[in-house]
Amino acid sequence: MITAELLPLAPFIVLGALLGLDVVAFPQAMISRPIVAATVAGALAGSPMSGLTIGVALEFFALEAMPFGSSRYPEWGSASVVGGVLFGRAEEGTAGAMAVAVLIALIAAGIGGTSMHLLRRLNAAVARKQQARIARGSGSAVTVVQLTGLTIDLVRAGMVTALILAVAVPLYDRILATFVLTPVISRAVVVGTASAVGLAAIWKVTQSTAGARWYLLTGLLVGFSIAWRVA
Amino acid sequence: MTEQTPRLPVRTWLAVFSRLFAMQGAFNYETMVGNGIAFAMEPALRRLPGGPRGPAYAAALGRHSGYFNAHPYLAAVAVGALMRAELDGVPAAQIERFRVAAAGPLGSVGDRLVWAGWLPLCSSIALLAFGLGAAPVTVLLLFLGLYNVLHVGLRGWGLVVGWRHGLRVASALDAWILRRGPAHMGRATAFVAGVALPVAAHGIIGPGRALLGTVLGAVAVSAAIVTTLRGKAEGWQLAIVVLLGFTLYGVAR
Numbered sequence: 417m418i419t420a421e422l423l424p425l426a427p428f429i430v431l432g433a434l435l436g437l438d439v440v441a442f443p444q445a446m447i448s449r450p451i452v453a454a455t456v457a458g459a460l461a462g463s464p465m466s467g468l469t470i471g472v473a474l475e476f477f478a479l480e481a482m483p484f485g486s487s488r489y490p491e492w493g494s495a496s497v498v499g500g501v502l503f504g505r506a507e508e509g510t511a512g513a514m515a516v517a518v519l520i521a522l523i524a525a526g527i528g529g530t531s532m533h534l535l536r537r538l539n540a541a542v543a544r545k546q547q548a549r550i551a552r553g554s555g556s557a558v559t560v561v562q563l564t565g566l567t568i569d570l571v572r573a574g575m576v577t578a579l580i581l582a583v584a585v586p587l588y589d590r591i592l593a594t595f596v597l598t599p600v601i602s603r604a605v606v607v608g609t610a611s612a613v614g615l616a617a618i619w620k621v622t623q624s625t626a627g628a629r630w631y632l633l634t635g636l637l638v639g640f641s642i643a644w645r646v647a
Numbered sequence: 648m649t650e651q652t653p654r655l656p657v658r659t660w661l662a663v664f665s666r667l668f669a670m671q672g673a674f675n676y677e678t679m680v681g682n683g684i685a686f687a688m689e690p691a692l693r694r695l696p697g698g699p700r701g702p703a704y705a706a707a708l709g710r711h712s713g714y715f716n717a718h719p720y721l722a723a724v725a726v727g728a729l730m731r732a733e734l735d736g737v738p739a740a741q742i743e744r745f746r747v748a749a750a751g752p753l754g755s756v757g758d759r760l761v762w763a764g765w766l767p768l769c770s771s772i773a774l775l776a777f778g779l780g781a782a783p784v785t786v787l788l789l790f791l792g793l794y795n796v797l798h799v800g801l802r803g804w805g806l807v808v809g810w811r812h813g814l815r816v817a818s819a820l821d822a823w824i825l826r827r828g829p830a831h832m833g834r835a836t837a838f839v840a841g842v843a844l845p846v847a848a849h850g851i852i853g854p855g856r857a858l859l860g861t862v863l864g865a866v867a868v869s870a871a872i873v874t875t876l877r878g879k880a881e882g883w884q885l886a887i888v889v890l891l892g893f894t895l896y897g898v899a900r
Contacts, residue, residue, distance in 0.1 A: 443668035444719060446766065446794050451773050455783050464783040472777050472847055475770055477883045479840075482762040485716060485754065486676055490883055512897050519890040522883055540675035543682055550682075550712045553705020555689050558712055562686040565673030597897040600858070605893050607848045608862045612869030613882030618771075618840040619874055621763055625833030635841020640863065642842070643778070643849035647856045 422582055427460055428501045429578045435493035436528065436573020440483065441566050448493030450474030454521075457500025466508070467500040473518055473606050474499055476614030477525075486536070491528025494577040498524045501581065502588050512595030515602040516588055518610070524580040531572050539565045653734055655691060662690035667726065667802045670719045678714050680722055684729070685712035687722075691730040707733045710742065716750050718757020720801040725749050727809020728816045737814060745814045752817075756825050761797070764832030769794040771840040778846030 422429070435456075438448040447453065451471040458467015474496055481489035499521030506513035542564050543550075549557035595602075622628035670683040685708050695703040717725055728749070732742050773790035781789070808819045848866070849859055873882045 440674055441669065441672045444671070445668075445791065445798060446769075447791065449770065449790070451770065451777075451790055452787055455787055459783070468777060468783040468786060469851055472774060472851060475774060476844075476847075477886065479767055479770060480882045482758070482766075484758050484762060486679065512894065515890055515897070516894055519887065519894055522887050522890070525883065526887070536675045538675075539673045540677040543673060543675060543678055550685075551709045553702075553708045555693075555699055555704070555708060558682060558685045558689060558708060561682045561712075562669060562672045565675075565682075566669060569672070591894065591898060595894075595897045596900050600852070602893075602897070603852050604858060604862050606890070607851045608865045608869065609886045609889050611844055611848045611862075611866040612873055613886055614840075615844055615866060615870035616873035616877070616882055618767065618837060618844075619870065620877070621767060621833060622837045624759070624763070625830050625837070628833050628837040631834045632837035632841045635838040635843075636845065637841075639842035639845035643845040643859060643863075644856060647849055647854055647859045 422578060425501075425578070425581050425585070428457060428497055428581060429574050431457060431460065432494035432497040432577025432581075433570050433574030435497055436491060436576065437493070437566070437570045439491055439493045439573075440532065441569040448496070450478050450492050450496040450499070450521075453493055453496035454500035454503075457497040458504035461501050461504030463504040463508075466504045466506070470499045470503040470514060470517055470521070471496060473514070473610045474521055476610035477522065479614045480617035488533055489529055490522075490525030491532050491573070491576070492525055494528050494573045494580070495521045495525035497577055498580050498584060502584060505585075506588075506592065509599050510592055511597055511599050512592055512602045513599065514606050516591050516595070518606050520580070520584045520588065524576065524584075527580065528573070528576045531576050532569075535565075535569055535572050538568060653731075655694065659690050659694070663687055663726065663730070664803065664806060666690070667723050667806065670722050678712065679716040680719065681715040682712050683719075684715050684722060684726060687726045688730050688733070692733060695733060703733075706739065710739065711746075715746060717753035718761065720761060720798060721753040721757035721805055723802045723805030724753055724809040724816055724820070727806040727811075728813055729809075731810050731813040735813060741814065749816075752820060756820070756829070757801075759829035760825065760832065761801070764829050764836060765797050766794065768832055768836040768839060771836060771843040774847040775839065775843035778843060778848075778850040780850070 435448045435453045454471030454474055455464055455467040458464050478492050483489055499517050503513060503517040543561050546557040546561050618632060622632050666687040670680055673682045688711055692704050692707050693699045697703055769790055773786050776786050776789050809816050812819050845863055852858060852862060
């Protein structure tokens with residue numbers, strides 16, 4: 417039953433696995449960033465523009481999380497695939513489609529982040545198990561530790577994508593069937609929330625660079641005038 | 648250390664360079680990228696006296712798979728320098744001292760240059776492109792192309808400069824881009840992100856000055872709240888609460 421439900425989602429699960437791997441393990445080329453991952457997932461679901469739109473909203477959130485060393489942060493690769501698939505499947509103009517897709521993607525990012533934390537502990541256990549062989553200078557033991565880590569991460573990201581999609585796809589359809597607010601309000605709430613998080617993140621970055629706050633304020637003025645003219 | 652740079656076959660270089668991309672494949676809280684460093688160096692270490700079965704190879708692998716923490720891209724500098732030191736027969740104690748001394752700077756410079764500079768800058772440029780109406784494929788290619796110029800370039804440069812200078816690589820780390828780059832990138836990021844945020848926001852919500860003005864006004868207030876709450880809750884967590892409330896309201900209404 418579950419297998420039959422997951423089968424049509426298989427391409428997205430593979431995509432989620434590959435993009436989840438990119439977050440930390442390999443190759444860190446940032447194909448896992450929301451603006452890329454959600455767009456690709458949206459394209460696979462039949463609507464690259466919807467994927468890009470939700471990718472932009474999630475990218476605002478991703479500006480907040482810098483992947484510094486051993487810090488814990490949300491995992492955007494598989495989460496963006498989830499968001500891109502959900503929003504890409506929804507018909508254009510569906511009330512609440514964007515807000516609910518972003519909400520589910522944020523929850524997925526949190527779950528993905530927790531799974532990465534567990535993966536790091538598992539990697540440490542694998543390394544400890546191979547420690548004696550590595551200390552004796554076994555090249556194959558070093559390779560085993562590295563390849564095991566990469567494989568587990570790939571499986572982890574695939575499982576996170578599969579589990580979230582299995583729950584989220586039917587739930588998403590049910591919520592949207594009962595959602596009554598207009599799509600414009602839904603988009604406005606998402607943009608307002610996402611931009612606020614993005615702006616706060618950039619404000620934080622400016623604290624470590626002299627004069628950067630003035631550059632940000634100037635940029636905001638320029639950006640606001642451009643947006644105002646075309647609105 | 649020998650004055651003349653030793654030579655490595657092209658396939659060894661390619662093997663080391665490609666392994667750099669999996670530097671964090673076994674990242675963990677105990678050895679951090681230590682195993683990744685050993686994994687990346689391993690093809691070059693096979694050229695130590697006695698080959699992969701010799702005692703020099705065994706000692707070097709054991710040494711380098713221990714704790715090491717650095718930015719994953721700039722870890723390439725350490726890989727190049729340590730490979731050179733091992734093949735030059737530098738004493739183990741000197742190599743250990745370098746490992747301890749190099750980790751901090753290679754971490755902090757990389758974090759500031761890439762995670763807090765180049766990544767948000769490329770991200771902001773892509774957001775701006777979206778807001779100005781660029782097609783999805785253009786936005787993707789722009790972001791990935793720009794970002795990976797520095798990403799791949801840093802890994803390649805780091806490996807070469809580390810190999811060329813060996814344990815004296817600290818002088819090479821005085822390069823302009825590492826010294827002044829983070830500050831310039833911070834200012835550029837601040838400006839471009841400032842332009843991109845309202846333009847991209849408009850790209851999502853569509854036409855209508857009243858709506859745009861209301862949303863951007865709310866963004867300014869909400870951003871101040873998120874900044875005030877920093878340390879207690881992260882923005883994306885607060886957003887879950889807001890969107891959950893909005894969804895429940897939209898369904899229950």
